[in-house]
Amino acid sequence: MAEFFIGLVIGLAAIQLLLLVYLVLWKKRTLGTENRKAAMLEELKPDFLTYLEGGEEEPAMPENEKLRTAVLEGLLSELVADQKDERFRGKISSTAERHLAAVYKKRLTAGTWAERVNALYFIEDFRIHSLRRLVFSRLEQLPADDEECRQSLRVCTALQEPDVIGFLISRQESFSTGLLKELLRRFDEPLLHEVKRRLEADDGETENLMLAFLTTCGEQQSAPFFLFVEGKLADRRKEVRLKALRSLVSYGRLSDPALIAPFFSSEHWEERMYAAKITGACGLGGYRDALLSLFSDPVWWVRFSAADNALKFETGPALLTRIAEQHEDPFARDIARHMVTRKGGDSVA
Amino acid sequence: MPDGWLLASFDVLSWLVIAYMIGAGLVYLVLFLVASPKIRRERKLNRHEQIEELSGDNGTYPVSVLVPVFNEEAGVLSTVRSLLALNYPEFEVVVVNDGSADGTGRKMIDSFNMVPIDLAVREQFKTAPIVRAYKSERHPNLYLLEKENGGKADALNAGINFSHYPYFAAIDGDSILERDALLKTMKPIIDSNGRVTVTGGTVRIANGCKVVQGKVEKIRLPKRPLEIMQIVEYFRSFLIGRLGLSRVNILLIISGAFGVFEKNRVVKVGGYRTGTIGEDMELVVRIHRSLKDEKSSERIEYIQDPVCWTEAPSTVASLKAQRIRWQRGLAETLWIHRDMLFNPKYRGVGMFSLPYFLFVELLSALFETIGYFIIIGGLVFSIADPEIAFIVLLVMVLYGSLISALAVLLEEWTYHKYPDISSVIVLYVYALSETFWFRILMNFWRLQGLLYSFRKKAEWGDMERKGVFSEE
Numbered sequence: 001m002a003e004f005f006i007g008l009v010i011g012l013a014a015i016q017l018l019l020l021v022y023l024v025l026w027k028k029r030t031l032g033t034e035n036r037k038a039a040m041l042e043e044l045k046p047d048f049l050t051y052l053e054g055g056e057e058e059p060a061m062p063e064n065e066k067l068r069t070a071v072l073e074g075l076l077s078e079l080v081a082d083q084k085d086e087r088f089r090g091k092i093s094s095t096a097e098r099h100l101a102a103v104y105k106k107r108l109t110a111g112t113w114a115e116r117v118n119a120l121y122f123i124e125d126f127r128i129h130s131l132r133r134l135v136f137s138r139l140e141q142l143p144a145d146d147e148e149c150r151q152s153l154r155v156c157t158a159l160q161e162p163d164v165i166g167f168l169i170s171r172q173e174s175f176s177t178g179l180l181k182e183l184l185r186r187f188d189e190p191l192l193h194e195v196k197r198r199l200e201a202d203d204g205e206t207e208n209l210m211l212a213f214l215t216t217c218g219e220q221q222s223a224p225f226f227l228f229v230e231g232k233l234a235d236r237r238k239e240v241r242l243k244a245l246r247s248l249v250s251y252g253r254l255s256d257p258a259l260i261a262p263f264f265s266s267e268h269w270e271e272r273m274y275a276a277k278i279t280g281a282c283g284l285g286g287y288r289d290a291l292l293s294l295f296s297d298p299v300w301w302v303r304f305s306a307a308d309n310a311l312k313f314e315t316g317p318a319l320l321t322r323i324a325e326q327h328e329d330p331f332a333r334d335i336a337r338h339m340v341t342r343k344g345g346d347s348v349a
Numbered sequence: 350m351p352d353g354w355l356l357a358s359f360d361v362l363s364w365l366v367i368a369y370m371i372g373a374g375l376v377y378l379v380l381f382l383v384a385s386p387k388i389r390r391e392r393k394l395n396r397h398e399q400i401e402e403l404s405g406d407n408g409t410y411p412v413s414v415l416v417p418v419f420n421e422e423a424g425v426l427s428t429v430r431s432l433l434a435l436n437y438p439e440f441e442v443v444v445v446n447d448g449s450a451d452g453t454g455r456k457m458i459d460s461f462n463m464v465p466i467d468l469a470v471r472e473q474f475k476t477a478p479i480v481r482a483y484k485s486e487r488h489p490n491l492y493l494l495e496k497e498n499g500g501k502a503d504a505l506n507a508g509i510n511f512s513h514y515p516y517f518a519a520i521d522g523d524s525i526l527e528r529d530a531l532l533k534t535m536k537p538i539i540d541s542n543g544r545v546t547v548t549g550g551t552v553r554i555a556n557g558c559k560v561v562q563g564k565v566e567k568i569r570l571p572k573r574p575l576e577i578m579q580i581v582e583y584f585r586s587f588l589i590g591r592l593g594l595s596r597v598n599i600l601l602i603i604s605g606a607f608g609v610f611e612k613n614r615v616v617k618v619g620g621y622r623t624g625t626i627g628e629d630m631e632l633v634v635r636i637h638r639s640l641k642d643e644k645s646s647e648r649i650e651y652i653q654d655p656v657c658w659t660e661a662p663s664t665v666a667s668l669k670a671q672r673i674r675w676q677r678g679l680a681e682t683l684w685i686h687r688d689m690l691f692n693p694k695y696r697g698v699g700m701f702s703l704p705y706f707l708f709v710e711l712l713s714a715l716f717e718t719i720g721y722f723i724i725i726g727g728l729v730f731s732i733a734d735p736e737i738a739f740i741v742l743l744v745m746v747l748y749g750s751l752i753s754a755l756a757v758l759l760e761e762w763t764y765h766k767y768p769d770i771s772s773v774i775v776l777y778v779y780a781l782s783e784t785f786w787f788r789i790l791m792n793f794w795r796l797q798g799l800l801y802s803f804r805k806k807a808e809w810g811d812m813e814r815k816g817v818f819s820e821e
Contacts, residue, residue, distance in 0.1 A: 002736050005743040012751050013781075016758065020777055023761045024770055031768075114393040121398035147399070150540065154402070176542030178409070182402065300471045337467045 037067065041074050048075055052091045061099065069103050072096070073122055080125055089127065096126035104131060108138065113148065120151040124158045132159040139167060144174035153179070157186035165195055172208040180212030181219075189224065196228060211243045218247025226251060233259055238268060245274035249281045257284050264290040269299040276302065280309025288313065295323060295332035303331060307339040359723060359733035363741055366720045370744040373709045377752050380593030381759075387596060388588075388653060388763050396654065400532040403438075409539060411439040412531055412609065413512030417504035418444060418522035422451045424660060426460055430563030431525035433488055437532055441490040444522075445508045448477075448498030453522075457493050461485040466492075474506040474620040482511070501605075502621035502628035509612060509620060517612055519629070523660045524606045525555065525563050530656035534609045537650045546611045547636060547649040549603035550656035551587045553766070554580045556663060565658050570772050574779070575668060578787040579661045581780045585756035588653070588763070594705075595651035599697035601637070601706060603649070605629035607657035614639070614647075625685075627678020634686050637698045655764060669794050676798025679711050684802075714795035720745055721789065749784035756780070 040062065047059040062068045072095070080092050104119040108131070111119065123131050135155045142149035153175075156164040164183075172180065187195065199210050214232060217225040229251070232244035245263065248254060263275035264287070276294050279287045294306035310316045323336035403409055414432050418425050425444070432442045446454045457463060463483035477499030485491035496507050505519055516538065518531065527533075530550065537545045556579075557571030570577055594600040603610075608629065615621075618635045621628045633649060640647050662668040683690070683706060690707065692699040720741050727738020757776045760766070767773060 002739055002743075005740050005747075009743050009747055009751070012747065016751065016754050019758050020774075023758060024773060027761065027765060027770055027773065030765075031770075112393070113390050118393070118395045118398065121395055121401075125398075145541070147540075176540060178539045178542065340467070 033067070033070075037070050037074065040067070040071050041078075044071065044075060045078075049079065052079060052088055052095070054087075058095070065103070069100060072099055076126055077122075093127040093129070096122070096128050097130055100126065101128050101130050104128065105134065108134060117148050117151055120148065120155055124151070124155045127159065129159055132156065132161050135159075136161050136163060136167075139164075144171060150175075150179055153183055154186065157183040160188055160191055162191060162194065165191065165198060168209060169198055169202065175208065177208055177212045177215070180209055181216050184212055184216040185220070192222075192225070196225060207237060207240055210240055214240070214243040214247045218250030221251055226253075227255070230255060230259065238271075242268075242270055242274065245271065245278060249274065249277045252281045254278065254282050254284075257282070257286060260284075260287075261290075264294070269297070269302050272297060272299070273302045273305045276305040276309050280305075280312040283312065285313065292319075292323075295327065295335065296329040303335045307335045311339060355732065356734065359726060360737060362719060363723050363727075363733060363737040366716055366723060366741055367737075367744050369708075369713075369716045370720070370741075370748045373713060374744075374748045374752065376705060376709055377589055381589050381755070382593075383596050384589065384592035387592065388759070391653070392763055396533075400529055400536060403532050403536065403539065409438050409532075409535060410516050411441075411514040412437065412535065413508070413514040413517040413612075414440055414442045414531075415505055415508035415512065415517050415519050416442065416444045416522055417447055417501050417508065417519070418449065418453050419447045419498070419501070419504070420449045420451045420453060421522035422449070422453045422456050424523045425453055426456060427560065427563040428520070428522055428525055429457070429461070429491070432520070432563075433491065434528060434563060435526060435531050436528045437535075439514075440531060441492065441513060442488075443492045443494065443508045443511055445494045445496060445504040445511075447496060447501065447504040454493065454495050458483060461491055461493075462487045463491075463493050468511070471510060473510055473616050476503050476507040476510065479507060479511075500623055500628075502623045502625060505628070506620045506623070509615065512612065515612055516609055517615075518607065518609045519605065520657070521606045521659065524552070525560065525565065525658050526607065527565070527656050527658070530607070531609075533652055533654050533656055534607075537652060538609070538611070541648070543611070544647055545650045546614045546640070546647040547603055547608065547633065548652060549591075549600075549608040550652045550654055551591075552583065552604045552606045552657045552659050553655045554583055554661040555658035556580075556661050558658065560658075568766050568768060570767065570775060571663075573663055575665070575787075576661055576663055577775065577779050578783065579668075581753050581757060581776055581783065582787075584760045584776075585753050588756050588759050589752070591651050592653050594702060595649070597697055598648050598650075599637075599702035600649055600651050601634055601698070601702050602630050603633050603651070604657070606659045622685075625678065625681055626674055627682050630678060631682045631685060634682055634689070634698075634703075638686065638689060638695065641695050641698065653763070655766060665790075672791060672794040673798035673801060676711070676714070676795045677802040677804075679706060680799060680802035683707055683711060711799070714792040714799060717745065717749075717788065717792045718796055721792075745788075746784050749788045750781045753780040753783050 044059055051058050062071060076092050076096060080089065100122065104123055107115045107119040120135065122128075123135065132155070135152050139149065139152050139156070142152060153164065153168070168175070168180070168183065184192065184195065195209070195213060199213060214229055216222075217229050229244050229247045232240050233248075235241050235244065245260075254260065260275050260278050263271045266272050266275070272294060275287075276291055278284070279291050291306050291310055294302050297303050297306065307320060310319055313319065317340065320336045320340050324333055324340060327333045327336065414435075416425075416428060416432070421428075429442060429444060444457060446457070463485050466482050466484050468479065468482045477497040479494050479496045481495040483493040483495070492511070494507055494511055496504065499507075509517060516535070518534070520526065534548050534550050537548050554571075554576065555565060556573075556576040557569050558565050559567035559569065570580070591600055591602065605628070614636060615632070618632070618639045622631050622635070625631050636649065639645075662671050683703065686703065689695045689699045690703045695703075723733050723741050724738050724745075727733035727735045728742075754777055757773070757780045761773050767776070
């Protein structure tokens, strides 16, 4: 019996030792490759920058495909960040098309999961349009909760693939509002109009894409969709109304202040809270008394928002000081006192 | 005759210990096998690109970072600096000073230009009174709550009461976060549209590393053997244990050093339980209980990326105190939730996870200590069969050293955070030595903790801080 256990321990220890040797050798090689790559990046960067800024001759790239790909990815990633110039971006894109499109195509069709996802990240960053249809064609097979599916959607939207709108509408319940917002932000205006048209046509119960659309419009203060957002204040669905209210807080304007009057006495506390927020965001002095009435609201968040937004009026600090000292409701006094001194931080949107 | 009985009893006990060790080792192996496909799959994933999108994104949820502190003047400034430098679109930092007797509060006030504010706190939990609240004039998202001493759980509850955002991160005052820690940890919550209700990430030991202004600038090994061994131990715990449990949604521990929670869920289950020692684990078990009671599909998830660095005890006395406290906390949580043990209603948590923590994490100290007596009794005093005693020793090497060595290899295969080859070899050799000294120490302390768990008293613990974060 003892022999068996001796054998087991020695056997496992020997296997581990082999693994250790392998990992040490692998680490040595990896460190060498990393150093080579870093040196090459430093060396090529000035010439490459000149080339991307309008130079005629492309700097010579390493012969080895793996190293060339890694160096190009490093260079282009660094240069594409914060780069707004369209010509420059175009040249990055054409360089990537020339050197990387074939590599990524191979990875998308035959690579491991990590290789495919990494390829998708770079396809989006470098705007490799030739791979747009390939990425879209693979979408149907991917599970919605997988990063590969999410990143494929980011690629399709960034590259303005029109068919992806239908896909999003049919599968919208599978995706988070956060992801849908991310995707909508990537669309150009013509495709956003198409999304709006499809949302108007589909008045069903599925609302994820609608919620994301309303929020995105507000966050981007998108003028062409302002009236669409405002119109949703009258929607039958509470969530849609709330998102429209939130969006209008971001817009900071209303075409008609009377539109929010009913929300001050809504049965839903969230709507009362947003009424307070819109009053502050749009500077609606006419609602000053309605706002003050919310200082005594039974819900803390509503009181908080009322006080927070009262501060945005010119006379806000004096008003809050008076409430803190004289108001008959202790809750109102409490929140006003807090708000007078609490200048940092923002309330929950 | 009595000799015969004694020998036979030793034999039975020995085989029991052997069976236990093999069983526990197999559990580790199963957890490793459960964890390895995900580790393998994501090994070459570009981590930077993965979160790049979120960093400037409005789609993230705002987070309140709560830092309960008690006598943490050595490390609190570094911790707060690392938090203020976080790469996350919207967050606030709330430091809760739980009646420290040292200069923790004063240091905060002086260093960050903090001025008093009045409070209108939503009192979701009763806590010890808040004496004073401050906000920073320099950083609009930094707050300090000065409260009377009530324990760590009480301090966290006070922080939740004060916090303004729908998610909160609880972080120890002796830990620092990587710049992208919140992005990485919030990603599962964002991606799942809130179906993930709690997340935690891998915690690493910062002892030995070069830390400047709350940022780990250079990763290197510490000099003291005790500290090196704790690094190995963390690899084993995080890379093998937690990831495996998380994969099947039965993870019971989100490290107190760093975890992110959905505030509504925590409020719903009643917040941190005061008067306990292992408040972090107890809360997670209670959340599991509520999820199962509600038949909710929400998840508790652990991300494998190293996101948090913490200061490990560097002296025998502080390490002993920590281990006794951990063991007591574990025993207490298991006792509080004993009705979930082997209860099919709680599925994996009741049928696997809690029994795992009871038999493998809590009682292993008992079995291993019995093993030491068998080895000494058999090999030195011949009161047990020497061959069986030798087998017990071999199985202990298998269970203690070889699994830890495997964790070192796993770390190198996945994250290879230590930049030089010599560190890997040092860690491996230390892992092999674990059975012969470190584990013996741990087991005696853990056994002591088990005995102490019958006492009822919660405390912050008396860990001596060197302040590794402020040395350079």
